[in-house]
Amino acid sequence: MRTKPLLLILPLLSLVLQTLAQNASPVNGMVKDSTGRPIAAASVTIVNASGAGVHFTKTDANGAFDCKIPSPGDGLSLKVTALGFRPFIQTISSGRSPFLVTLSPLPTALAEVTVKSKTGIQASGDTLNYRVAAFKDKNDRVIGDLIARLPGIEVDEKGTISYNGKRISNVYIDGENLLNGRYGIATNNVPVDAVEQVQVLERDQPVKVLSGYVPADNVSLNLRLSAKARATTINTGEAGAGNDVYLLSFSNLILQQRVKSINYVKSNNAGSNLQRETADLGVSSANGATPPPQPHAYLSMTGDNLPAVDENYYLRNTDHAVNANALFKLPAEWALRLNLSALDLKRRYQFSQSVQYFLPQGDTIGYHESQFNTDRHREWQVQAQFEKNSTGAFVKSSTQLKIPSATERGDAWQNGQFMQQRLPFRQQGAGNETQIVKALGGKHLLQYNSVLQYDHVEENLYILPGLHENLVNDSVDFLQLGQRVRTEQVYVHQYTAFRIRRGRMVWSFSAGGNYERNHLRSGLQVTDSAGKLTSAGDRFSNNVTFENLGLFASANATWMLPRGVIVAEAKPAMHFIGYGLQGESGARRQEYFLLNPTLEFRKNLGRYGELQIRYGGQTSFGHVNDIYPGTILVNYRQFNANAAPLPKTGVHSAMGRFSFRKPIQMMFWQITVSAEQTRQNFLQAYTVDSGITRITAMNYDNRQSKYSAGGNYSKYIFALSLQLSAAAKGSLQTGNMWYNGDISPFHSHQFSLSMALQKKLPFGAKISVSGEAGKQEYRLQPRKGFAAPNITESVKAKAEWQQQLTGRLSITPAYQFTSYHPSGQSGIRQHFLDVQARFAVLKWKSTFELSGINLLGQEKYRQIVTTANQLSILEMPLRGRTLMVKYFFGF
Template structure:
């Protein structure tokens, strides 16, 4: 018995071994795969299939051609398959597979069974830079302008002009139609984000950013795409507000804005009025014109705010009554054409009071100080009509824009400097302009024609002043202006790397200017007229190297022919000049994503009719300007600029640096004289001189994602060296301005507290060695805003602005403004309570140095105000 048990015990290990073999149950296959030549084959797919041909295990050979795979031992019937593109397959039944041996594959042509089940479609619309409005929206956004400000690359200036990548946008569409002819502030400030589904940015060079690194100066277009529910029914809002200020004056505001968009017609109407400090003049200004619309020289003589304006919002110090009305209609006519009609009227009447004290440096250690307290009451009215026709057919684009504008001002001023003087300015000014544009393409040649004609007339521009009941000034200025500008462009694509082209422009300008001193008709007056013909030819060349360096060279050449006549003495001033300018720039992005741009150039400019207006023209009761030196101003400048920038949005780093140097030479110098009666005359003398300007700027910002805070730091420096004339002496002046700024933007707690802090410090010096003058001013500004959304529809925010200013002689003045706001939204209604100037500050003071003179201002502010408003959107 014992012997049998012993044998049993001895056999257990063998049973155990047999058992373990069954539980692991895998078979390992290994080997190498080679070509017929003996070379090892990597990347061959080795599969083990079962009896039904299903894959059970697989691997692929490594770089040495070797493989090793395992399959469950339970698989008794199956195959080992070797396959590789370009070789015939090898199939070995499992039973016949020899481990650790070489397997040979024979070359065989690879034939693919080509199959297409669907062809990817071509779409009718493409990927432009589309921003979903909802993604950028937050509860505080009131109008689409608030959202546009947040879009990457976009900056919105205070007057509503939109800049994309540094260039102002040149077209603003709503649903693809240009309803507002460039006066898009009307739309951006009044259309609710509720009605817009997306904002498209059409970058003119390319809808896709892949070609972004080609051109710096890109004009872009913006398009609002409305929600479906917003089409075909009127959309807009009605708003009413009432309030009271600390002086017990009532405040009121009323606004109505409506838009109706259908497939063929768009209509936009708005009517507004307020006395809370908002002027409407800027809303209807066209923001896509290239700068100012051409007006007569006469219309620019009088400023509406000649006794000073403050660098703070007008809502803080203007007492106003403003109203505006606007109508726009756009309709399709025919297949490819649209017709657009616009009409605007604005009426701004406002008042503000301020004190001004100017210390003029007149010689060695000599100063003249003139102080006055003024109440200014401008009343500005403007009426505009416009008609635009556009045709967009295949291969060509034609557009024509016709507009009429009338400006009417009747401003009153009351000045007290010991004597009370009253001044009144009344002007009437009319402008008509017509812009035609046509673009045609014929294979690789491109033709562009632009023609621009403007006519302006100022029949009345009168300045009168009385002091102590006596008339002291009475002057009328009139003028006319006709301008015609034609542009032709032609470019050739040389090859994939370069192209050349020529731009030619032809400009004709006719001006008349007449100023009459009504108190002394035989005395100081001007009567000048004449024309200027400018022919520009600019050949240019652009080349992009294999390394990605982009080179741009252009040589603008200008021929000027001027013929001006002084009708009073029949003196004639013919001038003919030929000038060659130069522009070259290099752009390159280094491997570490550092963008560099270098540019150098030479510019030159000739003067115009103003140079021959040699008798003084009153601009205020005290100050006259002599607009010209009697000979044509010729100015040329040389500049060099270097720009560096680097960003890595994932790391939250943005940085940039700019250096610029410019030297300008001119044949005239500004001069200022003060008479014994404190009358100021500015004029120009024919003196050759040069001005040097240096500008440096560096900025860096870093975002820390974990606490959702970003820090930014900026420093800049400007040095200016120029000449000016005082008391018949030419003196040299040096000015330096240094500034730095720190910003912190933080939202660490999911909208329960959002903070934005901005601190700036500026220091400026000016020095006139010959006068022994050396002065400096400095200024510190702090802006802090806090906002919170304790509930979804409730917003509480407050904003503080602090400014400390050295107003000369080391006297510091401080200002503190605090505003607060509570807003609650309920469906289509918005209820808002806002308080402005909570500290009831009464004065705002600031000063600055201009040339050798120190200007000190103090403005009276609107008192503490409370305003309750209700807005209904439909």
């Protein structure tokens, strides 16, 4: 009885299928390579708008294919793929049968090679996959904790990530660029449990349409998320309190396919620097885009030297941060990205510094200074970006608004003389970057880049009571000095390129121009004992307008080798530079022609090695901060002025690098050697008199050389369950120095060796040990007299023992040691001990932590910095013993 309905349905279904077959549309054609040879067994798929396959077939021995589909309609596309070739996609409505499909070869034949390792690493062509579950530790909270331990990857104290000695450009989240180079936001906030794989993209070309036209040399990371992370909203928080310290944070993450966002609110006074989390750490060739020059800061209060230890030992801060980042995937492969950052930072610095100058004539000049400063820094930064990134076109328009401000106040003592300082700072900056790349058909590309940037900066330095009477006030006592600086900067860059691909050759031709205009106004004001404000004179005044119009072109020939690339490029440019100085009737104008050649060779050697050789010549010019004639009081111990022509710097550099990796054996190593020759038409002339330094840029044929070599090695030794890494680097530099009227050549040698190991031990323990030893030697070669060399030896070491007492309880003591030993001076040695204890509450998805910092009670940190003729000893008070109870939670 049940078969009767079925017997009635089958004829009806047959009739429907016949009708559909009669109304089906034929889709057929030929598939060939770039030389015209047919490609057999190529996969031909008809896909709908969502990417799902509607019909599938393969080409025959002659490269032909034939299939029938229902009425084409909108949204159906023809997709052709073959091993060793780039995929081909074309909407069916935009063409008629027969389709003539030409597949272009991939730049490397390794793209389809997959190497798997049972230990958690998988290599597929230029992509290296680290399985998070194989490397995760119970104490890992965010993905940055795990990345720092991956074989072949190094993370420095600033959070900058390198792979096999090469800095990465971006950290993507499921292939999406949410953060650009500010990837510290991801590594410090994405939970480790939300990531399934950490992928290294060794030749990352973020612009799809440029693939095959511009050889990629960027390295990026991609965080491949788990299915659970894509389906849920992730909320995490942290709260902590201790003796005079606190910490609060809350993060919200949405990591879905169409919407991704990372948002957080954080606050602490425990030495955690929230400004570093939003720093731009990425490095990229930018595919022709030119970043605008950043405004130059003329005034300062503190020195640049900071302790070479963890910031939580010395940073006395109160940091508040709000950060919001969102990426919305729109129809037709468009995307909208919004990034908002707000910082409110309060820092208290206290340090003392003893400086000695060893002059060529045999004289020694020194001074001692101490400062206690408070810095209040606020910053708003907003960026909005529209982007379309498809195989046929790339469009990006990014607009940024940046409004930082700061006020520094403090007390200073120099050689016993007391003074008070105040330095307010204001800046307004806005800019837009637009990039358009369009495939024209016939293997032609048209590219357009535009950069527009405007910045306005105001700086004011006030010093009370008056000082340097003999220099600024005819030796008459006065009450206060006030240095004012106003700068305004406009930058415009326009660039158009046309690219043609013929077989393995890619030809690129471009033309464009950039325009830079800077206006500097400065003056020094004196407040006498009666409170009257007067100018210190014209020699302390500047009113300079600087303009640089550059017209440039380029010709590039790129030969795509089967497993490498050869690039030859010339960038001829004509610069028209003019600037007017206060007191001069006419403007100074100069014209320069430059060639700026580049040669590069990259080649895969065997399955695991790569050789890279690069030569480049580049000439750059100074800006308004290099040509102002009026003296500026930079800080209470330094005056700057310039008596040189427009600075011109020509650099010729050569680099060779060989990298090798065997992922299945977890072995990575690379060696890099480089040489750099620099020629400048100026030299900084220093006049040192006790605690006062006057710096003037002087006309001089200044030539410098630098040679460096380095390498690193990383290996996991399976028999010992031991991960070992080592790095070595050395450099030799020669140049000239001008102190107190005497020009002296110098040369310096620097060498450092570092090692680190991690080993899992029985009974739930793990030990990590790292250390670095370095030696710096500076030798001054005065024309008269003799100068002893400055030699400093330094050692840094860190050891950490992590003991898992139970499944939920662990304790981790950590020890750090630093040592500095300069020639002719007693050495400086310092010791630090920290402890962390963690207890996990599984039902609450949370963890309690008790941390102790600086348990040995180290009160001061001392550090030695040397140059060819200078010895500086920095001393800074440290936080005392700090205990804090923290609570981490997630939901």
